[in-house]
Amino acid sequence: MGRLVPAVTRALDILELFLDGDGTLSAPEIVRRLQLPRTTVHELVSTLAARRYLVPVASEPGRYRLGVRPYQLGSRYAEDLDLAAEGRQVARGVAETCDETVHVAILEDTDVIYIAKVDSTHAVRMVSAAGRRLPAHCTSVGKMLLASLPERELDARFPDGTELAAMTPNSITDPAVLREALARVRARGTAVENRESNADVSCVAAPVRDRSGRVVAALSISVPLIRWSEERRAELERLAVEGAAELSERLGHRRAA
CATH class of the missing domain: 3.30.450.40 (GAF domain)
Structure with a gap:
C-alpha cells in the first residue's frame, strides 16, 4: 500500500462522522470529535461543500449535512x-x-x-x-x-x-x-x-x-x-x-x- 495522504484521510474522516450522527454537524463539533485544528477543519469543510459532498443547513447557520455527491457515488456503487x-x-x-x-x-x-x-x-x-x-x-x-x-x-x-x-x-x-x-x-x-x-x-x-x-x-x-x-x-x-x-x-x- 502506498503512503496515505493526510488531507484526504481527514476529509474522509469528516464524511464518516455523518454515519453515526443526527444528520448535521457544525465545524466546532468536527474539531472536537476529530481533534483537528480549527483552520484545517474550516478548509476541509469548505472544500467538501464546494464539491457538493456537504451542504449548509439553511435553517441552522453554521451546520452542514451530507450533499448529493455521496448519494450519487453510493448509487453508482450499488448498480455495480x-x-x-x-x-x-x-x-x-x-x-x-x-x-x-x-x-x-x-x-x-x-x-x-x-x-x-x-x-x-x-x-x-x-x-x-x-x-x-x-x-x-x-x-x-x-x-x-x-x-x-x-x-x-x-x-x-x-x-x-x-x-x-x-x-x-x-x-x-x-x-x-x-x-x-x-x-x-x-x-x-x-x-x-x-x-x-x-x-x-x-x-x-x-x-x-x-x-x-x-x-x-x-x-x-x-x-x-x-x-x-x-x-x-x-x-x-x-x-x-x-x-x-x-x-x-x-x-x-x-x-x-
Whole structure:
C-alpha cells in the first residue's frame, strides 16, 4: 500500500462522522470529535461543500449535512454490485476460518437457490453446487429467508393443509410446524437445520440485508455430523452472523450502533 495522504484521510474522516450522527454537524463539533485544528477543519469543510459532498443547513447557520455527491457515488456503487461475486468473496473468508462448507442462497417462491459456495478442505464434507435448488423449508438458509417474509406471503406460499415435501425423516412437512419454527428463527436471529435436507449434515444460517435493511439472501455453514456438537453450533452461528454482516455491509447495509 502506498503512503496515505493526510488531507484526504481527514476529509474522509469528516464524511464518516455523518454515519453515526443526527444528520448535521457544525465545524466546532468536527474539531472536537476529530481533534483537528480549527483552520484545517474550516478548509476541509469548505472544500467538501464546494464539491457538493456537504451542504449548509439553511435553517441552522453554521451546520452542514451530507450533499448529493455521496448519494450519487453510493448509487453508482450499488448498480455495480454482484451479489454472487460478493457472496463468494465473503464465503471464502468464512470457510477459511472454520474449514467447513459455506453457502450463500436466495429465495425463489418456496425454494432456495445457492448462488455461491466455498468447500471445506476436509475429505468428509457436504456435496452441493452453486445453482442447486432445494425446498426452502428443509434448509437453514431457507428458513432464515422465509422468516423474513410477512405472514400473508407465508400463507400464500404454504397454505394450511398442504403437505410439504420431505427430504429426510427430520424434514418439516406441516405448514403449522413450519410457522412455529420460523417464529423461533425470528426470535433467535439465526436458523439451524438439523439433518433436514441431508441425513448426515446440519447447518446454521444468518440473514444478509441490502442497504434498505431488507433480507435478500442468507449465508450458511454446513457441517457433517462427525464434526457437529452444541459447542460447535454456537461457534458456527457466530461466524455465520459475522459473515452475513460483512456481506450486508458490502451491499450497503449499515449495522446498528
